[in-house]
Amino acid sequence: MAGHRIFGTSVASVYPLYVAKVERKGRDAADVDRVITWLTGYDADGLARALADEVTFEEFFAAAPRMNPDASLITGLICGIRVEDVEDPLMQRIRYLDKLVDEVARGKKMSSILRGSGAEVT
Template sequence: MANHKIFTMAFARVYPLYIQKAERKNRTKEEVDQVICWLTGYDPAGLQQQIDQQNDFATFFAEAPALHPNRSLIKGVVCGVRVEEIEDPLMQQIRYLDKLIDELARGKSMDKILRQ
């Protein structure tokens, strides 16, 4: 497994940036949390615990209760790379999350974002 800097970065450090990005586009923190919980299986208390513990992305995804089975339906480009073509499983999970936040900020409906 490649040792990318993002793997060791605290999720709690990036989480406020996800919220800021969404709020700039008139979306809410609750919607950001809903997207994160959908992808990872965390409930709101579990998500808050990960933030409070300052866990890095590797730990955040390793401890995720249940990665959503429809996450493979997330397609598109993040940072110039197609998320469905990323080979490293952890990097792919991180980019899935980035893609979901991007879709939220672009005004997509929650049904489409959550692949329902």
């Protein structure tokens, strides 16, 4: 079964683009890390290891400790596509991540980005 090209792309190759996007808007890499860990359950060491090992998006999400159950609350458009309507589970997870990074870059409050999960706002 052929997958989309992004499935085989390393997270480490896209991560600097996420960081650059949020930094242009006055946020930082810690905010990117926070949304990634919220979504996937990776801790800081696990995320750093995944980036260092240059795992693909497919491997990254397959090895995620747990997908946040509130991820289904992520809605809206990313690249002209409604994230809630994406049928492929892996592509939907990638789009969820894109949407979270986009919200960080747009300056949304972290409590809103993390979907009111009771996460401490910093």
